[in-house]
Amino acid sequence: MRKYLLKRVFYMVLTLFLVATITFFLMKLMPGTPYSNQQKMTQQQIQIMNQQYGLNKPIWQQYVIYIFGMLHGDLGTSFQFSNQPVSYLISSRIGASAQLGAQAMIFGVFFGIIIGSIAAINRNTWIDTTSTVVSIIGKSVPNFVLAVLLQYYIALKLGWFPIADWGGFSYTVLPTIALGVGPLAETARFVRTGMVDVLNSDYIELARAKGLSKFGIVYHHALRNSLIPLVTLIGPYTVALMTGSMVIENIFSIPGIGEQFVKSILVNDYPTIMGVTMLFSAGLVAIILLTDIVYGIIDPRIRLSGSEG
């Protein structure tokens, strides 16, 4: 088990290193300079700026400096906000994004499980059809469209929640829904299919032959067996939440990573772009490793083969 973990962590670091390298050279291919007031600057000013940011050094030196910096948690200096280290920029904004992401994940998975299992239990009834329609719509309607609609009708027209900005819990409700509907739809579909399979399995028939009630069967046997594979979806959900945050945070003016990322893209602030890319990638890789470990813990079949292997 420990050997397996070490191997996984090693590959994780290797992957991140490669991602950093590729991103770095990709950014070097970017046309134009990163200075927003480029037109007004003289050649001399540009040179001074380049010197200040270390952009006059040969590319391989810049690369080595960047990689070593990263090992010490230094992601460079933002071009957009002069003299602000990227790491500071990120750490000051990560709280909002993490909170929003976690809430959206919990919201989506929780209601997705409920909708999906109710649909599976009442297969081929109007309840099933309704939940299928809901999950198809949830999967198909882009989250930014939903966000704009929620913002206008719920916040502006009805005034139930704040329109935008970041404050208490009430500020998080609408962005959480907008962000969480995708995972909700996906969970509902996944749980429904899984539970339909489980409900058709032999061990459910045996449970029925024991005389257990419908509720007992679902609660003791069907739920656990159909929810365990759900863990594998946490990785894809993380991706969805990361990308979703880019546009949702923008619409609701939330000071998070996604909003910063879009801003940086629009002004070619590449140290920040690289920093956020690395953060997303590290987060994603860590979560995938974590879900693999969790999967091994909650599924007894894998647990055993893991300890033997």
Place this chain on the structure above:
Amino acid sequence: MTERILDVKNLRIDFHTYAGEVKAIRDVSFHLNKGETLAIVGESGSGKSVTTKSIMGLLANNAKVVSGSILYHDQDLLKKSEKEMQNIRGKDIAMIFQDPMTSLDPTMKIGQQIAEPLIKHKHLDKKKAWQQALEIMKLVGINDAEKRINNYPHQFSGGQRQRIVIAIALVCYPEVLIADEPTTALDVTIQAQILDLMKDLQSKIETSIIFITHDLGVVAGMADRVAVMYAGEIIEYGTVDEIFYNPQHPYTWGLLNSMPTLSSTKLEAIPGTPPDLLDPPKGDPFAARNPFAMKIDAEQKPPFFKVSETHYAATWLLHPNAPKVTPPDEIVRRWQLYRKMNNQTQVH
């Protein structure tokens, strides 16, 4: 007179499929006496599993009981609500399933899986239920039961798993035990162990068994009486000796003839396939595969002809007007043995 604890009368079950109504069970009647083992034999698709599932009230959603009754101690099980059936299933009537590899919940400790019926029906607390689970595990021959009670199904071999499935079925000491091909999925050596175990437990627990199988060989050592099913109907039934040594229906002949024996040199297969139950033939369903088929077989369904008090067969060959036919050699040999056996008992 022996007590009938289960009496199935004129059962008809249809399955609704996208191709049409499949008439899976077509007028089936049989009964189970207290303490005996009744074997229902037939090839796959003959309706034996459907019959037992209807007793358990576990029919699939697209199945419909068209007519008939299933009397258990004078109560019609088909008229019971789902809630009432839940109180009978696992307590009075229990079931052993075919494939032990898939019939245990992979994510639940087997102790809990065995204890579940006790908690449900005997209202025991978890500790007591586990204690009884442990006892029954020992009874079905799981070694080191104290430790293994905490294991998960994948940690057991196929034979051990079937022992656990048996333990689950017997943990409430049911009056009727339905075993649906309990040995089909197992290795031959394990099969014998499981059969021995079932016989042993039957005497200890005093339960009546309905034993479903497609393998006549398994039946000989297990059953008291045998019913042969074909295309959703019972075509011959009698005591185990009557079916094995005095078979009357050509299908039963075919089954016996396709079974290896010490003297046989060649196994005979029954040619053809069973009829499509979407559109069952109006006459004898076996006519198309029957080398002894007569005109009447294509036109009218044969009624049951009485062979003895306990032995009936549905074939026109038993009609007084029917020509005498010579069954396959193997059957003739069995008939001779049967006559010899009867003479001996008479002399006795």
Place this chain on the structure above:
Amino acid sequence: MEEKIKLNSDSFQPLAKSESLDNEKIAAPSLTFLQDAWMRLKKNKGAVVSLFIVLIMVVVAFGSTPFIDHNSLVKSAPKYANLPAKIPGVSINGFNGKLKVAGKWVDEYRQNNVPKDKYFVLGTDYLGRSLAERIIYGTKISLIVALVATFFDLTIGVAYGIISGWKGGRVDTIMQRIIEIISSVPNLVIVVLMLLVLKPGMTSIICAIAISSWTTMARMIRAETLSLKSQEYVLAARTLGESPLKISLKHLVPNLSSIIIIQTMYTIPTAIFFEAFLSFIGIGISSPQTSLGVLLNDGQKNFQFLPYQMWYPAIVLCVLMIAFNLLGDGLRDAFDPKTRR
């Protein structure tokens, strides 16, 4: 037996061979794999309706080419700016040229002195361009982006998957590591990075989407290839010395076709979503070019006062996405014999 037994004189004559019942007859008609799948798809109402919607949208979008001139869409006509929908003969508020301003329905066409015979079925945008024309044109652009990107995605993914699965061993390991690295960065982030490097525009978006999203297809194709590789007919072809290329074209691709079709049906809506997403946040296609994402971006700015400018493109986008997703689900169920119940 309650039925009366009727006996004829010849009842007990043996059944002649020719009369013997045909028991090999099978009641259900036999169908080829594709016919079977098509039959099952036809039973799925949602999928059939979706198929029609997709076909209609494709035909309208691409059939409009001779009628909707790109130049006229770029030109602005400020005197017609922000007019609501007006359909002659319809008097429902919102579709008769009236707009709700401060709680009252105002005839915007009269207010802006628009000639009597001039009308816009879905109204106009902030530059006086017909919204209906822009939506049709934008749908075409979105569809082109999605279809072309999906085509490349499919080609790369299938080829990569087959090679990886077929070669096996070290080649497979390395190829899988590459996929792992690519998928350790969210797809859209890769697309964004690509867009920063490439010159912004339709081609770049297509490339960016294609480059980032083939990994799913490659993974699925690899897994299936691995299992097909050990099938008898493939082994037989190998033993007979057929070339790997020929085997993959003759044996693998036909057997992979259901996976490819299903996966394609899911890739198209994803690509449509990516385009809309990128254009919406302002790094994809940008005005005066038109796509569904651009229209949403334009519409969002005025949403508070002129909600129709966002609603119409949003509805078109959602219907397109729903139709593709339903069609994908329908095809998956039709092709997958496991769900055949």
